[in-house]
Amino acid sequence: MIVAQVFLILLTIGFLAPVVWALLSAFKPANDIIRAPLSFDPTTFTLDNYTAMFEDVPIGSGFVNTGIVLLVKGTITLFCAPLAAYAFAKYDFRGKNLIFGAVLVTLMLPTIVLIIPLLLEMKQLGWVNTYQALILPGAVDAFAIFWMRQVIAAVPDELLDAARVDGCGEFGIFWRVVLPVIRPGIAGLAVLTLMNIYNDFVWPVVIASSDARATLQVVLSTLAQNITGNRIGADYATVTGELLAASSVALIPLLVLFIALQRHFINGILAGSVKG
Structure with missing residues (x-):
């Protein structure tokens, strides 16, 4: 020990x-x-590194864009994924296993494989450098559906049957019976979802080429160029100091989120480990 x-x-x-x-x-x-x-x-x-960093780097707009994507994309994921998982866990319909298997297969596809098709699709829709392109692709991913299916599968069928006997509709059963029971699992999924969206870099750097839609991770990736471009004679020490300052600022939201939701995250991990 x-x-x-x-x-x-x-x-x-x-x-x-x-x-x-x-x-x-x-x-x-x-x-x-x-x-x-x-x-x-x-x-x-x-505080010179922080003062200079806020003058040289558009980190504020990065936070705003990331916040918008977090709010909208996170809401879509946390609303739609449990609904899809509820159908897979508690309903029997033709082709259910085949469809669920196809959903799981997408987990094995590397993100880089989907970049070009998604980019071409966004171009055809006229969504390049828009919030729609940052939010909608991957808003309901396979992992979220799989996670919630494992959680919902542990909910006793007797609760659902009792609700039906009382005259509750199918969506009402999900909203009034299932949702309160799976709250720890949703809390765990919320933490993972927000962390993934917050740290996402590959897709935003491809689809948001302008500073107006650049998320925080994209801003951080171009930080050195912004510093040297905005300050004549900026040396390696200056760039390093401002880079550390920017990274520290970017770290704060994740630390606050994890500390505030640590208990729910652990309970959600345990709930998601239930075999369905």
Whole structure:
């Protein structure tokens, strides 16, 4: 037991050390980050990296675009995926297993394979550099449906039959009976969905080529170019300091989200592990 605890502590330190270093280094003078990367002198504490970063990088618009995509795309996923999963888990219809198998097959397709077809489709629809293109593709993905099917399959059929006897409609059964029972699973899916959308980079960098629709991850990927383009004579230390500042700011929403929903996330993981 002691050996296991020591191992977990060392593993935790190994995972947290780079994050702590990045957070502390963002408050160091830019030259000190390069000159003495592993040291931290509280007397040299400064906000210059953050001030310069907000002047050089359009991180605010990145947050706004990411927030819009998170809100709309997350809502679509959390509403439609449980409905589809409910049909697969509790209804018998012709071709159900075939359709569900086809849904699962899409999990094995790498994202890069779908980039060109999706881009051509968005071009035909005139949706390049629009919120529609950022939101709709992948709004209801196979993993979300599979996750919720596993959760809903554990709901006793007797609850559904009792609701039908009481005269409840099919959507009413889902909304009033199933939904309250699977709330932990939805909470877990919500955390994973929001994290995936927030960290998504490949599709946004392809479809949102303009700064007006660039999400936070796209803004961060072009951060060095923005800094050197907006500041004449910007050196490696300046770029590094502002990059650490921007990364620290981008990390805050995920930390807050995980800390606030940690209990629901763990319960959702356990709920999603039920075999249906």
